[in-house]
Amino acid sequence: MELRSLSASSFPPCYCVKRRLVLLTLVYLLSCDVKALQVIGGSVRVVLGGTAVLPCKLIDTAEPLHQISWQRKTREKVQTDNFYTIQTSGPVFVNGNDRRFQFIGSFKDNNGTLQLTNVLLKDEGVYTCIFTVFPSGNHKTEIPLTIFVLPSVSVKDEYPLEGKEERLLATCTAAGSRPPAEVSWITGSLGDKVRATRSSTQNGNDTTTTISSLLGVPTKEINRQKVRCVVKSEAPEISQDFTIQIYFPPVEAKIVERDQDTFECLTEANPDANVTWSRSDGPLPQSAEADGGKLKLQSISSDLNGLYQCEASNQYGKKHSQLYVHVPSGSCTVCWVIFGLALIASCVVAAVVYYFKFLRNEESPQRVPTSEPEEAPGEADTNI
Ligand SMILES: *[C@@H]1O[C@H](CO)[C@@H](O)[C@H](O)[C@H]1NC(C)=O
Numbered sequence: 001m002e003l004r005s006l007s008a009s010s011f012p013p014c015y016c017v018k019r020r021l022v023l024l025t026l027v028y029l030l031s032c033d034v035k036a037l038q039v040i041g042g043s044v045r046v047v048l049g050g051t052a053v054l055p056c057k058l059i060d061t062a063e064p065l066h067q068i069s070w071q072r073k074t075r076e077k078v079q080t081d082n083f084y085t086i087q088t089s090g091p092v093f094v095n096g097n098d099r100r101f102q103f104i105g106s107f108k109d110n111n112g113t114l115q116l117t118n119v120l121l122k123d124e125g126v127y128t129c130i131f132t133v134f135p136s137g138n139h140k141t142e143i144p145l146t147i148f149v150l151p152s153v154s155v156k157d158e159y160p161l162e163g164k165e166e167r168l169l170a171t172c173t174a175a176g177s178r179p180p181a182e183v184s185w186i187t188g189s190l191g192d193k194v195r196a197t198r199s200s201t202q203n204g205n206d207t208t209t210t211i212s213s214l215l216g217v218p219t220k221e222i223n224r225q226k227v228r229c230v231v232k233s234e235a236p237e238i239s240q241d242f243t244i245q246i247y248f249p250p251v252e253a254k255i256v257e258r259d260q261d262t263f264e265c266l267t268e269a270n271p272d273a274n275v276t277w278s279r280s281d282g283p284l285p286q287s288a289e290a291d292g293g294k295l296k297l298q299s300i301s302s303d304l305n306g307l308y309q310c311e312a313s314n315q316y317g318k319k320h321s322q323l324y325v326h327v328p329s330g331s332c333t334v335c336w337v338i339f340g341l342a343l344i345a346s347c348v349v350a351a352v353v354y355y356f357k358f359l360r361n362e363e364s365p366q367r368v369p370t371s372e373p374e375e376a377p378g379e380a381d382t383n384i
């Protein structure tokens with residue numbers, strides 16, 4: 001009304017007439033829309049192997065229903081295919097039975113809803129539901145069916161050895177996704193010490209495999225840092241945590257005295273090193289017991305005398321260190337010497353520390369002259 005009074009006063013008469021016509025048409029269309037018979041459908045997305053419900057219902061009519069029929073145009077049936085009809089007597093397959101389809105609607109309620117179980121990729125396409133009523137004839141709607149496939153996500157360690165050049169640290173794979181998944185890394189405090197590259201391949205089965213590779217310079221600084229791979233697909237976001245591992249051989253083997261008569265061979269390596277104790281002239285004597293990295297001298301007797309060696313090793317290399325034990329006869333003192341050295345086959349043994357330890361009496365230890373190392377410890381690396 002406002003428009004009319006406004007038009008009347010300020011617009012030329014012909015404009016005003018046109019405007020009123022448009023308004024009238026709109027009102028007419030709206031009223032038609034509310035009352036007219038219509039078929040309600042929808043679009044459906046379902047996971048591969050899942051169950052799709054293809055909704056279809058005829059509303060706003062009192063005309064008697066003669067038949068509901070279903071057509072499809074799918075990846076398998078590229079030509080329009082009439083495959084299912086429902087009459088008062090019940091549903092019938094038209095071109096061969098596919099028991100995965102089941103009528104779950106209600107004929108008397110004008111509900112043509114169809115259920116499809118164990119959905120396959122070939123089922124993807126457009127389904128048309130047609131209601132035939134008397135006297136107005138056919139009324140239909142199209143229901144697109146889209147099938148998605150969830151990726152399987154895995155994070156793989158690429159076993160980077162410590163070094164100075166950029167290397168592949170880990171890969172995150174979202175395999176067999178449809179539509180393609182988005183794969184990314186959350187690297188937290190690592191910032192620009194690492195970067196990611198992405199690649200994807202189309203699989204024969206209409207899915208895509210996306211791989212995100214995490215690269216960085218494999219330094220000890222980033223060893224054991226936590227990162228997270230995030231995969232976005234049709235499913236709720238999938239994420240997998242990963243701890244970066246930088247691998248390196250034992251850094252050194254260091255013998256330390258733990259407590260009275262117990263020595264430990266310490267090392268740093270990734271993966272953790274195996275430590276084995278041995279004696280140069282054969283098996284360990286009964287009075288010496290090795291327990292992992294520890295060597296325990298149990299009873300003080302001269303059969304302990306000898307050169308003991310600890311070897312720390314993992315698959316990337318090994319380091320040695322030696323301990324000389326001497327129990328002077330008739331004395332209650334044990335003297336021992338550690339050759340705190342990393343040995344290779346031809347490596348020269350040099351004494352680093354050389355002193356007496358008094359086990360039973362309380363005299364303070366005496367230092368005896370040390371010999372100069374002929375080769376600096378730690379310089380000799382054994383990398384296999
Ligand atoms: C049609 O039937 C289906 C299956 O029984 C039901 O889930 C759906 O709600 C019905 N649709 C309407 C609009 O009533």
Ligand SMILES: *[C@@H]1O[C@H](CO)[C@@H](O)[C@H](O)[C@H]1NC(C)=O
Nearest residue numbers: 149175176203204205207209
């Ligand atoms: C599709 O192929 C990819 C790669 O060969 C495979 O990982 C995936 O499991 C396959 N998916 C299906 C649904 O067959």
Ligand SMILES: *[C@@H]1O[C@H](CO)[C@@H](O)[C@H](O)[C@H]1NC(C)=O
Nearest residue numbers: 272273274275313314315316
């Ligand atoms: C460590 O020792 C165990 C047990 O003796 C053995 O099975 C394993 O292979 C060793 N690992 C290495 C890296 O030598």
